[in-house]
């Protein structure tokens with residue numbers, strides 16, 4: 001590979017840390033600080049050379065490079081979709097970096113002990129455990145329940161690369177493979193070749209196709225037949241570099257009769273210039289297997305005027321490929337300036353089940369167009385959608401959902417509950433349901449409500465001593481309860497406080 | 509403790525005067541009752557004191573221990589020791605009763621510069637207070653007031669009062685809709701809190717509650733004013749004869 005004519009990596013300095021921290025501490029976004037660290041960047045923009053360079057940096061085999069190039073060629077013929085209820089300036093795809101790697105990661109550390117302490121400190125500051133220990137969680141809501149020790153394996157992705165993955169040895173003993181996708185491409189090519197692009201094809205949509213060409217890292221999970229994954233798995237995505245897009249790719253395969261709960265978290269520093277994040281998550285669920293995928297999305301939302309923030313264009317899809325496969329998406333979307341995201345379920349296997357629980361909060365100038373697709377292909381399939389959209393400030397929040405019952409999907413059921421809550425009178429909430437039923441024995445139920453935050457409830461809380469923001473947070477958390485309950489315990493607590501934080505400044 | 513002077517209040521959205529010069533003084537350690545016909549302005553008085561939106565004070569003052577209540581946010585009034593047991597307690601779906609209580613207790617402690625209660629301390633306290641009011645663990649877990657019976661809602665208000673230990677307690681028809689036993693529990697709850705530092709303003713239509721909570725003074729409100737004040741015997745008079753005589757007497761004067 002080295003013989004190829006590759007553009008040299010250029011080096012840029014990190015931004016003055018103090019300036020950033022001062023600015024960051026002024027607003028409510030807690031994760032707006034950045035890490036000053038020397039980075040290697042690929043030259044700005046995207047081209048076949050850049051695609052090859054990324055593939056080379058990841059030491060990929062030829063087939064993978066070709067796969068990426070095919071996607072790139074396809075992408076060049078496509079147009080960015082504009083059907084979503086989102087308003088943002090044109091994205092200049094050539095005016096950003098597609099690959100940014102900490103210099104210290106040039107030689108992949110063999111273990112976390114060898115990782116640059118600055119990177120480790122970053123995750124510590126974010127509250128992400130990179131040491132293999134149980135997390136202690138004090139439990140809110142269930143007062144008196146003893147704090148419970150729980151272990152969560154973490155894959156930590158920093159800009160374009162995975163910094164390290166914890167508990168790998170212990171998981172391997174159970175037969176579970178949990179590693180970065182770049183490692184999986186090198187070490188488990190048979191699995192990757194078989195499943196990559198099998199749920200979200202290369203040409204699926206503009207952003208997924210771009211991702212297929214330039215994805216740099218992400219997580220890979222394989223749970224063998226009959227195995228219940230011995231701990232929760234998680235990936236923590238951190239965008240740190242400026243003017244850099246993050247394109248991660250996650251592939252999860254739950255083999256027959258297996259079970260895994262997977263968590264995803266994300267944050268980014270405050271920057272005045274918007275940054276692109278275009279991820280793809282593919283989940284394959286085989287016979288009798290079950291996957292729970294939970295996201296707490298807390299990318300930098302931009303400032304009150306709508307400057308900066310992450311443009312989050314994400315394609316997530318699960319394929320319940322065989323009978324009685326089960327998948328549950330739970331998402332808490334509080335960050336990003338723009339969210340374009342529809343985690344979907346293809347219910348191919350007979351009696352397979354898909355669930356989607358969502359909280360989307362938009363404040364200030366944030367915009368979210370999010371929802372799900374439930375594609376019923378198999379007989380006796382079930383799906384359930386519970387969506388809670390909260391809008392404050394000047395924000396716009398759209399639920400967009402598709403439910404299709406194919407002719408063969410007889411006796412199938414969908415239930416959709418879609419509630420919107422408005423705080424103030426300058427924001428908007430929209431519900432766009434698409435329903436297609438092509439057989440006579442299936443049933444689709446859809447309920448939707450839109451309401452304003454109740455003044456009497458707020459006054460009642462305040463008369464008991466809570467300030468206005470605390471009152472709003474409490475009432476909104478109540479509104480979201482059905483979804484919060486679907487989250488794993490420690491995530492639910494984080495999500496509760498995130499609801500409060502993301503609504504700061506929404507009243508008064 | 510509580511001093512209301514010549515309070516005039518109108519609605520924000522329409523030009524309707526509701527309170528037309530309420531004057532009232534409740535010294536520390538005393539229990540005062542307000543009685544009066546429906547629509548005379550009793551609840552409005554309590555809402556304005558607690559700081560609810562929708563009313564405009566056009567004249568007059570209200571102070572709590574010398575502090576200008578009307579200039580304070582509702583939560584500051586609560587932290588200063590004011591408590592209103594609502595005539596119609598509000599339902600908050602999805603918010604556990606316990607979570608609500610704990611948030612409220614800690615918010616007030618924080619506002620007063622006190623340390624927050626730990627989960628353990630809080631739990632011990634709430635169990636003890638709930639038991640006295642015959643509120644079971646199940647009710648503490650349920651969402652605030654959602655699906656509570658009328659009487660359960662009222663007992664829940666008293667539980668909040670017991671937890672928050674306010675110094676100026678206003679009870680707006682807490683006795684309405686209570687069965688005999690629940691009335692007893694509520695009265696016991698109030699009596700347990702009676703102390704020389706604390707005062708009560710009890711809005712009621714019935715003598716029953718006043719049998720258990722002996723008031724020091726009874727006021728009669730009509731058409732947005734306190735028209736007569738007297739001892740406990742005034743409540744008995746109302747109970748027996750209704751308001752007609754009193755109102756006629758006032759009109760003649």
Ligand SMILES: Nc1ncnc2c1ncn2[C@@H]1O[C@H](COP(=O)(O)OP(=O)(O)OP(=O)(O)O)[C@@H](O)[C@H]1O
Nearest residue numbers: 519526544545546547548549550551552553562595
């Ligand atoms: N928001 C409002 N809009 C219209 N009218 C109002 C409003 N609030 C109060 N009022 C009117 O003000 C008057 C006083 O009401 P208030 O609730 O204070 O009476 P009350 O003495 O508590 O009566 P009750 O014994 O029936 O509880 C009533 O005529 C009522 O209709």
Ligand SMILES: [Mg+2]
Nearest residue numbers: 550551552595
């Ligand atoms: Mg009333």
